[in-house]
Amino acid sequence: MSSSRLTSSLYLLAFALLLQNVLGTDPLFSRCSSTTNSTATSSYKTSLNVLMGSINHLAPAEGFALGSLGQNNLDRPYGLVLCRGDVSPSDCRTCAVIAAREIRKSCPNSKRAIIAYDNCLLKYSDTDFFGQIDDENKFYMWNVNNVSNPVLFTEKTIELLSQLATKASYNSKKLYAAGEMDLPEGSMKLYGMTHCTRDLSSADCKKCLDGAIGELPRVAYGKAGARVVGGSCMAIYEIYPFVKA
Numbered sequence: 474m475s476s477s478r479l480t481s482s483l484y485l486l487a488f489a490l491l492l493q494n495v496l497g498t499d500p501l502f503s504r505c506s507s508t509t510n511s512t513a514t515s516s517y518k519t520s521l522n523v524l525m526g527s528i529n530h531l532a533p534a535e536g537f538a539l540g541s542l543g544q545n546n547l548d549r550p551y552g553l554v555l556c557r558g559d560v561s562p563s564d565c566r567t568c569a570v571i572a573a574r575e576i577r578k579s580c581p582n583s584k585r586a587i588i589a590y591d592n593c594l595l596k597y598s599d600t601d602f603f604g605q606i607d608d609e610n611k612f613y614m615w616n617v618n619n620v621s622n623p624v625l626f627t628e629k630t631i632e633l634l635s636q637l638a639t640k641a642s643y644n645s646k647k648l649y650a651a652g653e654m655d656l657p658e659g660s661m662k663l664y665g666m667t668h669c670t671r672d673l674s675s676a677d678c679k680k681c682l683d684g685a686i687g688e689l690p691r692v693a694y695g696k697a698g699a700r701v702v703g704g705s706c707m708a709i710y711e712i713y714p715f716v717k718a
Contacts, residue, residue: 502612503588505580529569533562552597558649559717568593607704616698623695637667638682669706681706
């Protein structure tokens with residue numbers, strides 16, 4: 474494939490992800506609880522609806538919100554919304570509203586669910602998960618194109634994302650970082666992003682990101698771009714600029 478066609482295909486992928494969020498089409502991934510004892514009661518659903526409205530109202534200002542609501546432990550949902558660190562308040566609000574609407578349509582009777590779009594992540598549960606790394610919910614996505622030197626490319630990818638993981642964990646109130654790196658071959662650059670939900674400590678953010686970054690060589694070796702999106706953190710790299718701001 475020529476370089477111009479490759480660039481076009483990459484930007485089409487980025488544009489498709491943008492449309493996916495703005496138009497509210499299928500999310501990157503979603504998951505509902507399926508066990509019998511995780512079926513939501515009417516009082517749980519009522520509390521969840523109020524909670525979702527509250528955190529969706531609060532999230533755009535800071536890009537993150539969490540909370541719990543309920544009269545007793547049996548009917549108390551815990552929820553959070555995380556918008557990507559480069560997303561505007563307006564786009565954050567739009568994504569959070571769509572996410573809340575779509576997850577309740579997809580998982581109407583579930584006490585636990587998660588949904589992720591390109592711009593935001595939303596999850597809720599009947600147990601208090603705040604401050605805990607979510608190792609259960611993970612989604613992998615990669616660019617279909619391969620690089621010419623996968624060994625060197627993987628080495629540089631890990632190097633960049635590891636630097637960004639440290640920056641996000643210890644040098645950012647948002648637990649977010651984005652950056653770029655020149656690649657040795659030609660004029661190509663590598664772009665990366667790391668982000669954690671802000672209920673995590675700095676140490677747990679770093680632990681979560683290190684785990685996500687460590688999985689990339691296994692799931693996307695030699696690929697020109699990839700992302701690991703989990704319930705507590707995400708790591709993304711591409712060979713085109715994808716950061717929104």
